[in-house]
Amino acid sequence: MSGLLRVENLVTRFYTDEGVVKAVDGNSFHLDADEALGVVGESGSGKTVTALSIMRLIENPGRIEGGRILFLGQDLLRKSERQMRRIRGKEISMVFQDSLSSLNPTLTVGTQIVRVLRNHLRISRRDGWRRAMELLAAVGIPEPAKRVSHYPHQLSGGMRQRALIAMAIACNPKLLILDEPTTALDVTIEAQIFELIGRLKGEFGMGVFLITHDLSVVASFCQRVIIMYAGKIVEEAPVEELYENPLHPYTLGLLRSIPPLDGEAERLESIPGEVPDLINLPLGCNFSPRCALADERCWQVEPELSEITPGHRAACWKVKSPAATGGCHG
Amino acid sequence: MVVYLLKRLILAVPTLLIASFFIFSLVHLAPGDPIRGMLGQYQDPELIAQLRKAMGLDLPFHVQYARWLGKIVRGDLGISITVKRGAPVAELIAQRFSVTLELATFSLIIALLIAIPTGIISALRQNRLSDHVSRLIALAGVSIPNFFLGILLILLVGVYLRQPWGAGGYVPISRGLGKNLAHMFLPAVALGTAYSAIIMRMMRSAMLDAMSQDFVRTARAMGIAPWDIVRRDIVKNALIPVITVIGNSIGYLLGGSIVTETVFRLPGVGNLVIMGVFRRDFPVIQAVVLIIVVIRIFINLAVDLTYGMLDPRIRYGGTS
Numbered sequence: 063m064s065g066l067l068r069v070e071n072l073v074t075r076f077y078t079d080e081g082v083v084k085a086v087d088g089n090s091f092h093l094d095a096d097e098a099l100g101v102v103g104e105s106g107s108g109k110t111v112t113a114l115s116i117m118r119l120i121e122n123p124g125r126i127e128g129g130r131i132l133f134l135g136q137d138l139l140r141k142s143e144r145q146m147r148r149i150r151g152k153e154i155s156m157v158f159q160d161s162l163s164s165l166n167p168t169l170t171v172g173t174q175i176v177r178v179l180r181n182h183l184r185i186s187r188r189d190g191w192r193r194a195m196e197l198l199a200a201v202g203i204p205e206p207a208k209r210v211s212h213y214p215h216q217l218s219g220g221m222r223q224r225a226l227i228a229m230a231i232a233c234n235p236k237l238l239i240l241d242e243p244t245t246a247l248d249v250t251i252e253a254q255i256f257e258l259i260g261r262l263k264g265e266f267g268m269g270v271f272l273i274t275h276d277l278s279v280v281a282s283f284c285q286r287v288i289i290m291y292a293g294k295i296v297e298e299a300p301v302e303e304l305y306e307n308p309l310h311p312y313t314l315g316l317l318r319s320i321p322p323l324d325g326e327a328e329r330l331e332s333i334p335g336e337v338p339d340l341i342n343l344p345l346g347c348n349f350s351p352r353c354a355l356a357d358e359r360c361w362q363v364e365p366e367l368s369e370i371t372p373g374h375r376a377a378c379w380k381v382k383s384p385a386a387t388g389g390c391h392g
Numbered sequence: 393m394v395v396y397l398l399k400r401l402i403l404a405v406p407t408l409l410i411a412s413f414f415i416f417s418l419v420h421l422a423p424g425d426p427i428r429g430m431l432g433q434y435q436d437p438e439l440i441a442q443l444r445k446a447m448g449l450d451l452p453f454h455v456q457y458a459r460w461l462g463k464i465v466r467g468d469l470g471i472s473i474t475v476k477r478g479a480p481v482a483e484l485i486a487q488r489f490s491v492t493l494e495l496a497t498f499s500l501i502i503a504l505l506i507a508i509p510t511g512i513i514s515a516l517r518q519n520r521l522s523d524h525v526s527r528l529i530a531l532a533g534v535s536i537p538n539f540f541l542g543i544l545l546i547l548l549v550g551v552y553l554r555q556p557w558g559a560g561g562y563v564p565i566s567r568g569l570g571k572n573l574a575h576m577f578l579p580a581v582a583l584g585t586a587y588s589a590i591i592m593r594m595m596r597s598a599m600l601d602a603m604s605q606d607f608v609r610t611a612r613a614m615g616i617a618p619w620d621i622v623r624r625d626i627v628k629n630a631l632i633p634v635i636t637v638i639g640n641s642i643g644y645l646l647g648g649s650i651v652t653e654t655v656f657r658l659p660g661v662g663n664l665v666i667m668g669v670f671r672r673d674f675p676v677i678q679a680v681v682l683i684i685v686v687i688r689i690f691i692n693l694a695v696d697l698t699y700g701m702l703d704p705r706i707r708y709g710g711t712s
Contacts, residue, residue, distance in 0.1 A: 156610075160606060167703070181620070
């Protein structure tokens with residue numbers, strides 16, 4: 063129970079005119095200090111909503127309907143907005159996807175970092191600026207003394223993302239949430255950014271919650287993975303375990319849709335069908351309409367997420383008990 | 393920046409030319425004859441023909457236009473035919489310009505004082521009572537013509553409350569700034585409220601737009617205090633489009649001043665153009681309208697420059 067973050071039965075829904083969107087539907091997971099947890103899924107699978115729920119940044123018409131979010135043993139869902147403001151940016155920080163739109167275009171990068179620092183720490187303006195320059199240097203921005211007074215649009219995409227990370231780690235948070243931090247960047251810069259985050263994680267013992275749809279990023283950076291599908295966790299495992307022994311048919315589909323780097327490029331497979339409508343979810347397993355293995359029970363009854371082998375959980379009727387083969391090729 | 397300014401100034405030349413042509417054509421297409429208006433009861437055909445020739449009104453349209461344009465370029469706005477016979481139009485405008493300028497400035501100040509705070513509050517309290525109330529008032533402000541509001545204000549303050557400053561008329565600053573401003577207050581309110589309604593609506597929607605931006609979410613995720621988010625993330629970004637609206641609708645203020653000056657009997661440029669229209673004083677109408685066009689062009693330029701001050705993306709160009 064040395065967990066940094068423990069989420070239990072989190073339910074987040076959006077009350078739209080079309081109906082109730084079950085964006086996050088009763089998920090539980092945990093994250094330790096100095097651990098990187100990857101969260102993988104298609105868009106609309108509830109990854110970002112999970113992250114925003116942890117930050118308590120769900121806005122109307124969304125609502126966190128149930129569960130507990132224990133951060134260092136304290137339930138964040140019971141904190142007041144005022145208390146949450148002291149946690150956000152200081153204890154838990156988040157880096158968003160699009161660095162251009164995520165930075166205020168009318169303030170310099172330095173101003174935006176200094177403002178976070180001065181918001182949480184007793185620090186003079188002068189020291190704040192010095193610290194902002196140090197942070198920019200720490201995230202590998204060349205000429206930080208010059209860049210600190212630049213506006214976001216004057217920086218390249220990679221530098222902007224670094225500046226956003228600098229802002230997020232300014233107060234040495236214990237948990238860093240990254241929402242697809244490198245989607246807009248090219249591969250070399252992506253590698254540099256992950257190297258940077260990995261280094262910071264080691265230095266400060268940060269827990270990292272990494273949202274991505276890219277399984278290869280997870281393979282190189284994370285210790286554990288959660289696979290989400292239509293608002294639910296369908297599989298959770300240590301990274302090597304997931305790659306060697308994927309249990310859920312959806313995970314298998316995801317892995318098969320990655321082109322292999324070595325060997326013959328076999329025919330890539332895509333998962334047939336579409337992500338279900340989160341307002342009208344299937345009766346049974348959410349994945350059953352697209353699953354080749356689905357039978358009557360899958361269509362009628364929802365499978366529970368259960369531990370198959372230690373540390374490896376999956377929500378699928380077709381997964382054999384631990385003693386058996388472990389595969390899902392029934 | 394200097395190159396940009398020069399470019400804009402050069403671009404203003406064709407705009408002005410086209411505008412001048414339209415103004416001239418419209419005035420000449422309008423029914424009514426300045427000579428007949430000038431002569432009153434003595435409608436002697438021979439005299440009419442003589443005067444027509446003397447003023448060049450017998451010449452073909454394009455020659456008249458060319459002559460007028462030639463004079464304008466040399467700074468000669470012409471001679472009044474009927475409003476104040478024989479007086480240079482430039483002089484007439486100069487005498488009255490300060491009145492209109494004061495009215496417009498005062499109205500703008502009142503409009504901003506009403507619009508910016510209500511726009512901000514309305515957006516921050518979206519769909520709550522204060523939002524609905526301010527939107528209703530804004531709708532009323534846009535819908536009520538300012539001459540009607542002006543008449544109502546005169547009735548209320550001047551007639552019912554019997555305040556001397558509420559009955560219209562103009563007191564020059566030389567007779568006391570206080571009195572001058574007091575007499576300007578109601579006209580400025582009448583003109584400013586409708587204008588404030590336009591700005592307020594724009595401010596509200598620009599605020600709502602800014603509030604939904606990703607960087608506001610970032611600021612919230614960093615635990616920034618709400619007042620700081622409102623000030624530096626929302627209002628600062630919302631003001632950029634609002635400044636444009638303020639500038640672009642200055643024309644509204646100038647147009648509105650024509651009616652307002654008439655209702656409140658203010659001897660401004662708007663009042664001059666009304667007299668010009670009633671008495672078919674072509675040079676007066678042409679000159680005043682052309683000056684309004686020039687003012688608008690310069691205001692637009694000023695707006696663009698302000699825009700650059702607020703938005704670093706424009707100030708520094710594409711250096712990303």
